Amino acid sequence: MARLHDAIDQTLRDWIAAQHVFFVATAPSGPDGHVNLSPKGYDTFRVLDDHTVAYLDLTGSGVETIAHLRDNARITFMFCAFEGKPQILRLFGRGEAVLPEDGRFADLAAAFPAVPGVRAVVRCEVDRVQTSCGFAVPFMAYESERETLSDWAARKGPDGIDTYQADKNARSIDGLPGMVP
Numbered sequence: 001m002a003r004l005h006d007a008i009d010q011t012l013r014d015w016i017a018a019q020h021v022f023f024v025a026t027a028p029s030g031p032d033g034h035v036n037l038s039p040k041g042y043d044t045f046r047v048l049d050d051h052t053v054a055y056l057d058l059t060g061s062g063v064e065t066i067a068h069l070r071d072n073a074r075i076t077f078m079f080c081a082f083e084g085k086p087q088i089l090r091l092f093g094r095g096e097a098v099l100p101e102d103g104r105f106a107d108l109a110a111a112f113p114a115v116p117g118v119r120a121v122v123r124c125e126v127d128r129v130q131t132s133c134g135f136a137v138p139f140m141a142y143e144s145e146r147e148t149l150s151d152w153a154a155r156k157g158p159d160g161i162d163t164y165q166a167d168k169n170a171r172s173i174d175g176l177p178g179m180v181p
Contacts, residue, residue, distance in 0.1 A: 005129040007050035012089065012129070016047060016079060020142045023078040024055070024122075026068035033174040036064035042145055045077075046111045051126045053077065053091060054108055059117040059153060059161055063169040063178030066097040066120060071176055075124055083142070086134035095124035099179075117153025117161050119169070119179065 005012065016022075022045055027035040044056040055077075057065065069075060075095040081087045097120040098105050108121040153161060169179040 002130055002132045005131065008047050008053070008091070008126065008129055009050070012131075013047045015081075015087070016045065016089065019079045019081070020145075021080075021082075022055075023080075024065055025076045025078070026065050026074060027072075028068050028172070028174055028176055029072045033176075034064070036062070036068060038062075038065060042115060042150070043113055044115070048111070048123075051093075052124065053093075053126060054111065054121050054123045056109070056112045056115060056118055057097065057120040057122050058115060058149060059119045059165060059169065060149070061168060062173065063119075064172050065122065066169075067172035067174075067176035067178045069095050069097050069122065070178075075122070077124070080137045081134055082137065082140040086137060088132045088134040088137065090128075090130045090132075091124070091126045092128035092130070093124040093126040095122055097122050115153075116150055117156070119165065 020041065022040050023037060024040060025035065025037045027033060040055060044058070046054050048054055073094040073096060075093060077091040079089040098108055099120050100118070105121060108123060109118065156164060165179045171178055
């Protein structure tokens with residue numbers, strides 16, 4: 001049932017753009033750390049070319065993805081069709097968190113709408129593109145985005161976000177460095 005693709009072709013690009021949620025999975029090196037799986041929403045995912053993707057990483061309660069990427073760069077994205085034809089897409093690759101102080105950040109961030117609380121742009125070189133059936137994924141109707149995170153970040157403002165990141169995003173749950181200069 002699984003099918004490998006040579007690249008992220010236009011059909012997959014269009015399908016990705018129609019999805020309202022995606023998932024990001026990372027893990028630290030070694031056998032003892034915690035695997036992280038995070039759902040993502042808003043208009044925060046872009047296909048940059050046939051083998052490169054990026055997403056806008058927003059400030060949140062944890063910093064696992066950034067910490068794991070600093071540790072070993074492994075990352076997997078998963079998309080599921082909740083409407084229409086059943087399908088699951090997984091993009092496997094090596095990623096990095098491009099922080100605002102990085103000279104590449106502004107160009108990467110320009111591909112996305114302005115959202116308060118941006119922490120990084122996660123960029124990934126995809127080395128495996130795989131679809132599978134998704135026959136067991138339920139139908140779910142999309143209503144709207146939750147504005148809770150963007151409203152929270154807007155209320156905090158840039159200085160409040162910086163303080164929050166320094167306090168809550170400095171290290172992962174396994175003690176790996178997260179938001180560090």
